[in-house]
Amino acid sequence: MTKEDLAARRGLDSPVYDPAEDSRLLAQTASERLGSGDVALDVGTGSGYVAATVAAETGASVYGCDVNPHACRRARDAGVPVVRTDLVSGFRDGAFDWVLFNPPYLPTPPEVEGDDWMETALSGGEDGRRVVDPFLDAVGRVLAPEGRVLLLVSSLTGLEAVAARAATNGLATERVAEESFPFERLVVLELTPE
Numbered sequence: 465m466t467k468e469d470l471a472a473r474r475g476l477d478s479p480v481y482d483p484a485e486d487s488r489l490l491a492q493t494a495s496e497r498l499g500s501g502d503v504a505l506d507v508g509t510g511s512g513y514v515a516a517t518v519a520a521e522t523g524a525s526v527y528g529c530d531v532n533p534h535a536c537r538r539a540r541d542a543g544v545p546v547v548r549t550d551l552v553s554g555f556r557d558g559a560f561d562w563v564l565f566n567p568p569y570l571p572t573p574p575e576v577e578g579d580d581w582m583e584t585a586l587s588g589g590e591d592g593r594r595v596v597d598p599f600l601d602a603v604g605r606v607l608a609p610e611g612r613v614l615l616l617v618s619s620l621t622g623l624e625a626v627a628a629r630a631a632t633n634g635l636a637t638e639r640v641a642e643e644s645f646p647f648e649r650l651v652v653l654e655l656t657p658e
Contacts, residue, residue, distance in 0.1 A: 479534040483513035490566045490616045491517040493641040493652045498524040504562035512539030552606045561608050566616045567595045592621035600629045613655035618648045634658050
């Protein structure tokens with residue numbers, strides 16, 4: 465898949481990932497699970513769509529974070545309190561009841577990798593897990609004692625490999641939502657500390 469294919473697939477022409485079918489699936493799934501007393505973090509918030517939707521539909525306190533300064537600005541414009549940080553590194557231990565993440569998950573050969581913000585938002589590296597794996601290694605630290613994670617991944621990412629990495633980090637995996645498309649199946653995994 466070329467860089468142009470990635471952008472065309474998402475219809476993107478800005479430095480911020482616009483909501484698409486994956487964003488909507490994650491927002492819907494989170495809205496069905498979170499409640500008004502919950503505190504959540506939307507990692508890689510992009511436009512802030514997931515965070516704003518979940519906060520509006522559930523009354524939960526939802527914060528966003530992103531490495532992209534354009535995304536942080538856009539999420540703030542959408543009313544999302546946001547921090548510019550990489551994954552969960554900017555947050556204290558045990559801070560969140562829920563962590564939501566729609567990561568860059570598209571497998572991308574090195575020869576078509578770019579270094580712009582949209583590439584960062586879309587490319588998951590050769591196996592689609594370049595960002596997923598470090599996230600799974602770090603997310604447990606910011607979860608409250610009964611905290612949970614909703615992670616959206618694609619069938620292109622290797623669901624079994626994601627579940628195995630989660631298990632290595634003490635997280636049990638359950639598929640809680642999915643939607644099929646001609647080119648992939650999107651799956652929301654709920655991760656629970658064991």
